[in-house]
Amino acid sequence: MTTATIQKMTAKEVTNKILNNEDLFILDVRNESDFNDWKIEGQSVHVINIPYFDLLDDVNPALEQIPEDTAVLVVCAKEGSSKMVAEQLAESGKSNVYYLENGMKSWSEYLEPVKVANLSSGGELYQFVRIGKGCLSYMVLSNGEAAIIDSNRMIDQYEAFMKEKGVKLTHTIDTHLHADHISGGRALAQKYGAKYHLPPKDATEVTFEYEKLEEGKDILVGNEAIVVHPIYSPGHTIGSTSFLIDNKYLLTGDILFVESIGRPDLAGLAEDWVSDLRETLYSRYKNLSENLIVLPAHFGKITELGKGGLVSGRLGDLYRENPGLNIHSEDEFRKTVTENLPPQPNAYQEIRQTNMGKMNPNEEEQREMEIGPNRCAVHDK
Structure with missing residues (x-):
């Protein structure tokens, strides 16, 4: 034998x-x-x-x-x-x-750190690609400090990276109340004494203290003042917030992806939020520089991964190539983002409740809640 x-x-x-x-x-x-x-x-x-x-x-x-x-x-x-x-x-x-x-x-839980760029003040920006789930999170490093945006629940992988870089966590930030994965932002903030930031309009039911994300209220990372600007951009949730980093990088959360746009139905208010989503995509973002590099919170298809695994796109190119940014009829846009959507994320209601602090599932329960692909986009099939 x-x-x-x-x-x-x-x-x-x-x-x-x-x-x-x-x-x-x-x-x-x-x-x-x-x-x-x-x-x-x-x-x-x-x-x-x-x-x-x-x-x-x-x-x-x-x-x-x-x-x-x-x-x-x-x-x-x-x-x-x-x-x-x-x-x-x-x-x-x-x-x-x-x-x-x-x-x-x-496969669902592995995070691959991909360097986005050196920042003009001497800091660094990294994207963490959760390739098996399609989630993207970010870390800004400057002068021994770190901020993490849209953290996943596997906080040990961020901890190992920060230890390797020799930085201290000072801020964790969620662009919105997530419905497809459990945020690690609050757990990280509590463990390291950092500030946890949430959009207040998404946090009306949370059970914990948090820092309010407000337009014009910059978040400083390090002594060299790498500035993260919140830009109010509702649509995926009523509080969805975008960020500008180094005046070059636009972190869009789940509002805009490289090949698709965010869905507005995960809080049961699709009809109410359609006009907000269109206003953000077709007006607020349209008024920004087309040279900004879009860094979303998710990707839907493996084709969206670029060199080294980085998921990004120039805003001007997205306005030419992204189907969700080229629906010129308002009625057709409403129909697109409210009808024939892919299935909603697995256990999304329970995930939202967990991110509000209303549920406290154990590790295995959290894992089961997240199993499967993300389904945050309109055009993902």
């Missing part, structure tokens, strides 16, 4: 393969509905789905679809099933067999 020789592959290693456009063949052994809802994607990724239970007695159906000289990564929800299938493949003579360490759970 052949001795099974399999290796594990981490979410970081998978991410790096995708960002480097390396070929990757994946056998996903989750059930078909989970696979169709959410899977690992990339421009050089080839993925097939054969449920675990269909391979219990015989892995030949998988071997028949895996190219002979190609390495294969077996993926499941938490690791166990993929490891067993990987062992069976190796025992059948297949070489270069890997399994995803901690399964799609780890």
